[in-house]
Amino acid sequence: MADPKEAIKENSMIIQKEMLARQFKDLSMAKELGKKVVYTFVPGNLTELILSFDMLPVYPEINALQSGMRKKSAEYIRDAEKIGFSEDVCTYVKCDIGMMLNGNIGPTGEKIPPPDLLLLSYTGCFTFLKWFENLERLYPGVPVAMLHTPYQEDGVMTEDQINYMVKQLKEEVIPKMEQVSGQKYDHARLSKMMENSAKAEDLLVKILESAKIVPSPIDAYFAGVYYIGPIFTAFRGTGEAVDYYTELWNEVQQRIKLGLGPVTPEGEIKEEKFRLVVEGPPNWTNFREFWKIFYDMGAVIVASSYTKVGGVYDLGFRHDPKEPLESLAKYCMGVYTNMNLPQRVDMLEKYVNEYKADGFLINSIKSCNSFSAGQLMIMREIEQRAGVPVGFIESDLVDPRYFSYANIKNRLESYFQMLEQRKIILKQEEATV
Amino acid sequence: MNKYYLGVDLGSTTSKAVIINEQDEIIGRGITNTRSNYSVAADIARDEAIYNARFSILQKNIRKETDFNVEYKKYITDLESVFQYEQFKVRLDRLGEELVKTCNTMFANVEKRNMMLGHLINIRKAFKPIIKHEYIYHSLGSKNQFFRDIVSEKYNEEVNKLDMALFEPLMTIWDKSISPAENERVQFNFKELIHKAMDELKEKYKNLPDTSTENKSVNFDAEMNLLKGNFDRVSDTLRKHIDEIADLEFNIANMTGTGYGRALLPFPEDCIRSEILCHAFGAHAVFPETRTVLDIGGQDTKAIQVDKYGLVTSFQMNDRCAAGCGRYLGYIADEMSISINELGPMAMQAEKEVTICSTCTVFAGAELRELTNLGEKREDILGGLHKAIIMRAMSLIARSGGVFNEFTFTGGVARNQAVIKYLTQLVRENYGNDIRINIHTDSIFMGALGGAMFARRNIKADLPSVKKTKAEA
Numbered sequence: 001m002a003d004p005k006e007a008i009k010e011n012s013m014i015i016q017k018e019m020l021a022r023q024f025k026d027l028s029m030a031k032e033l034g035k036k037v038v039y040t041f042v043p044g045n046l047t048e049l050i051l052s053f054d055m056l057p058v059y060p061e062i063n064a065l066q067s068g069m070r071k072k073s074a075e076y077i078r079d080a081e082k083i084g085f086s087e088d089v090c091t092y093v094k095c096d097i098g099m100m101l102n103g104n105i106g107p108t109g110e111k112i113p114p115p116d117l118l119l120l121s122y123t124g125c126f127t128f129l130k131w132f133e134n135l136e137r138l139y140p141g142v143p144v145a146m147l148h149t150p151y152q153e154d155g156v157m158t159e160d161q162i163n164y165m166v167k168q169l170k171e172e173v174i175p176k177m178e179q180v181s182g183q184k185y186d187h188a189r190l191s192k193m194m195e196n197s198a199k200a201e202d203l204l205v206k207i208l209e210s211a212k213i214v215p216s217p218i219d220a221y222f223a224g225v226y227y228i229g230p231i232f233t234a235f236r237g238t239g240e241a242v243d244y245y246t247e248l249w250n251e252v253q254q255r256i257k258l259g260l261g262p263v264t265p266e267g268e269i270k271e272e273k274f275r276l277v278v279e280g281p282p283n284w285t286n287f288r289e290f291w292k293i294f295y296d297m298g299a300v301i302v303a304s305s306y307t308k309v310g311g312v313y314d315l316g317f318r319h320d321p322k323e324p325l326e327s328l329a330k331y332c333m334g335v336y337t338n339m340n341l342p343q344r345v346d347m348l349e350k351y352v353n354e355y356k357a358d359g360f361l362i363n364s365i366k367s368c369n370s371f372s373a374g375q376l377m378i379m380r381e382i383e384q385r386a387g388v389p390v391g392f393i394e395s396d397l398v399d400p401r402y403f404s405y406a407n408i409k410n411r412l413e414s415y416f417q418m419l420e421q422r423k424i425i426l427k428q429e430e431a432t433v
Numbered sequence: 434m435n436k437y438y439l440g441v442d443l444g445s446t447t448s449k450a451v452i453i454n455e456q457d458e459i460i461g462r463g464i465t466n467t468r469s470n471y472s473v474a475a476d477i478a479r480d481e482a483i484y485n486a487r488f489s490i491l492q493k494n495i496r497k498e499t500d501f502n503v504e505y506k507k508y509i510t511d512l513e514s515v516f517q518y519e520q521f522k523v524r525l526d527r528l529g530e531e532l533v534k535t536c537n538t539m540f541a542n543v544e545k546r547n548m549m550l551g552h553l554i555n556i557r558k559a560f561k562p563i564i565k566h567e568y569i570y571h572s573l574g575s576k577n578q579f580f581r582d583i584v585s586e587k588y589n590e591e592v593n594k595l596d597m598a599l600f601e602p603l604m605t606i607w608d609k610s611i612s613p614a615e616n617e618r619v620q621f622n623f624k625e626l627i628h629k630a631m632d633e634l635k636e637k638y639k640n641l642p643d644t645s646t647e648n649k650s651v652n653f654d655a656e657m658n659l660l661k662g663n664f665d666r667v668s669d670t671l672r673k674h675i676d677e678i679a680d681l682e683f684n685i686a687n688m689t690g691t692g693y694g695r696a697l698l699p700f701p702e703d704c705i706r707s708e709i710l711c712h713a714f715g716a717h718a719v720f721p722e723t724r725t726v727l728d729i730g731g732q733d734t735k736a737i738q739v740d741k742y743g744l745v746t747s748f749q750m751n752d753r754c755a756a757g758c759g760r761y762l763g764y765i766a767d768e769m770s771i772s773i774n775e776l777g778p779m780a781m782q783a784e785k786e787v788t789i790c791s792t793c794t795v796f797a798g799a800e801l802r803e804l805t806n807l808g809e810k811r812e813d814i815l816g817g818l819h820k821a822i823i824m825r826a827m828s829l830i831a832r833s834g835g836v837f838n839e840f841t842f843t844g845g846v847a848r849n850q851a852v853i854k855y856l857t858q859l860v861r862e863n864y865g866n867d868i869r870i871n872i873h874t875d876s877i878f879m880g881a882l883g884g885a886m887f888a889r890r891n892i893k894a895d896l897p898s899v900k901k902t903k904a905e906a
Contacts, residue, residue, distance in 0.1 A: 376832055383746060383747055383834070389746050389747065390746070391748075392747070394753075404752075404753075410707070414709040414748065418745045421710065425742050425744060
């Protein structure tokens with residue numbers, strides 16, 4: 001394969017890079033700064049609450065995906081398997097454990113400090129429970145706070161469920177945070193942060209929904225994962241996040257005005273040939289190669305479920321300064337993987353229609369139960385309801401052994417040819433009617 | 434001038450070519466084993482399809498005459514067989530050169546070298562007439578066996594007759610020679626070769642013993658007898674037709690390449706299509722009511738759903754595990770020391786199906802031996818293996834959405850009777866007895882056929898099946 005070109009960088013990208021650099025710098029100096037460190041998860045995260053106690057969040061999932069992008073995951077997974085983790089265990093878990101075994105060096109080359117609190121904020125994924133049980137063993141004596149998130153089994157959030165979540169926050173999570181941080185819970189401060197959260201969320205929705213324009217100014221999957229970065233992790237509720245999304249939204253508006261296509265590492269997409277909705281996380285070990293296959297085909301991802309794992313804001317949810325704990329409860333229960341399958345199908349069907357997609361594609365992840373369960377049903381439902389060709393590819397999150405470039409390219413080529421043929425036929429149909 | 438369209442399907446195990454005319458009729462088929470040089474494999478398949486097409490044009494041109502004179506038809510069928518032998522001879526000579534070359538470089542010692550050369554000459558002398566006989570009298574050429582397989586089998590047989598000490602050096606010479614010989618495209622002069630074949634055919638009929646109705650010989654053939662009686666007349670009458678097709682300028686108006694090696698085919702990029710689309714399109718063209726296609730090829734299995742236009746709406750494929758593909762059967766045949774063509778018939782003899790737990794290709798070998806040790810019959814084990822393959826395919830079909838309307842089975846494995854038996858059984862069990870199951874004799878060519886159809890469609894920029902549906906509406 002030819003050497004990849006130097007990727008184009010927009011201002012928002014530079015801002016995000018600086019934000020991340022500061023975040024990991026702070027983490028590496030947590031002790032000196034006298035800050036406590038909380039390990040937690042992306043889905044249903046309680047970032048504002050953590051920050052309101054002046055603690056620093058660490059997201060093992062994000063570390064794992066970054067290790068994947070930096071080609072470190074193979075080695076980390078190997079080391080985790082060496083100490084007994086099975087081949088079938090989620091590769092995020094093994095990558096994280098492997099990173100820990102190798103000195104816990106983060107993406108910036110700085111050391112990530114050990115946790116002062118393990119906050120299991122989301123139980124929709126069973127692996128998360130097991131993951132933190134392992135961390136508990138690896139960091140003996142570190143307190144664990146668990147928030148049990150009820151699954152939206154019936155497709156609704158009941159008053160009881162919300163009360164149950166708030167009760168857990170008040171009786172389990174907040175007391176543990178107070179104990180670890182040595183600070184008292186500050187309702188007003190949390191509420192203030194939520195104003196920022198909602199502002200950034202409004203902007204994110206505008207950005208993601210700009211993909212409804214034909215041709216789309218953004219890629220809502222490959223580029224989308226960068227767009228969701230700050231808000232899904234350590235920056236929600238901060239002024240920095242609001243600034244970042246303001247800048248990004250300006251850039252997107254500028255692109256719309258100039259009629260420009262999405263920015264990709266290979267350059268701008270000049271001609272949008274296909275519009276797709278994608279379900280499932282991307283592969284991280286071969287992220288750029290993977291993206292390039294779509295770029296080469298002129299395929300733009302206009303909507304994706306993955307960019308909703310840390311909040312389905314486009315369906316209307318916002319963090320609410322008026323009732324911060326209740327809105328955290330609703331937020332946790334409302335993330336994509338906590339939605340039941342009919343809800344997910346409804347949402348994806350809406351995406352196909354509203355974003356005028358030509359097709360629906362699933363990237364099925366070997367590691368991930370939360371996503372994979374029900375995917376074939378989802379695919380068939382979308383095929384029947386939305387009447388678009390559906391495609392199915394298989395890869396993994398961060399285990400490079402499960403990414404076969406040749407197989408994926410072969411399937412995607414077939415899929416794109418399917419879409420192309422369909423366009424020709426539909427055009428002929430229209431012409432003859 | 435007539436226009437023809439070519440589809441080449443470069444599969445992992447075999448390379449297929451199909452030529453169609455403007456009426457979408459298949460007029461030529463060619464198949465060969467895929468080898469390291471993909472381009473040569475594609476060229477050979479294409480050349481064979483063109484030769485085959487010349488013969489079918491010939492048949493067509495004289496259809497009126499053949500309707501009344503069966504001996505004409507017999508002559509042409511025989512001629513094609515002998516023609517295939519003539520090609521074989523050229524390839525064998527080429528391989529012979531390579532064997533000598535390898536021998537010369539391998540043995541510095543003159544005495545030893547000469548001894549080996551002597552053996553090589555004797556081996557060749559021993560098997561050449563046998564192969565010739567099989568071509569000329571038993572139409573070996575129509576049996577879809579490839580040059581490499583035919584020669585390697587005979588070479589092996591002869592080497593095994595010799596002293597054990599010779600086995601290794603002679604097999605090394607073979608291994609080192611077959612690849613270069615096989616990876617080189619041999620250019621044939623059709624006209625020259627067909628004239629040679631006509632001469633050879635004349636010899637055959639001259640030497641054919643007189644047969645009569647009383648003759649109970651197994652070789653008795655009424656058409657052959659009729660032809661023998663009229664050979665010179667038939668030969669003279671057909672000569673001008675034969676020369677005509679030999680001189681026919683073959684105009685391939687457009688082509689499509691497909692299969693795993695498609696990117697390496699010497700075709701322009703816009704002539705390359707995914708094999709999923711081609712298999713579906715081919716199957717749908719032959720059986721227009723098809724909505725679900727199962728293709729079991731050498732190294733993958735695909736379940737494809739198509740719409741009324743023959744366009745793919747979704748597909749699922751198994752490209753991670755060889756269990757259940759053609760190569761799996763090949764491996765099992767090797768493990769059992771039988772030819773791949775014998776697998777199906779043997780499995781059909783099964784009285785029960787032994788449960789095969791491991792459908793991993795490599796581990797199946799060990800399981801096979803273990804089951805034999807436990808006293809299971811080979812037939813029953815094979816029955817179980819064939820069923821296991823179909824169970825895998827069924828799960829893939831379920832993933833792709835199930836079976837709708839007509840179900841068409843394509844790919845090389847569709848020639849295996851036992852596979853068909855279990856597939857039919859399981860499809861009916863799972864999706865109802867009224868599902869119509871289509872298996873075409875050209876099932877292995879479906880991808881190439883779909884390719885050729887795409888090629889034809891590109892020129893006119895429309896789909897044949899669309900027109901058909903429209904006309905019906």
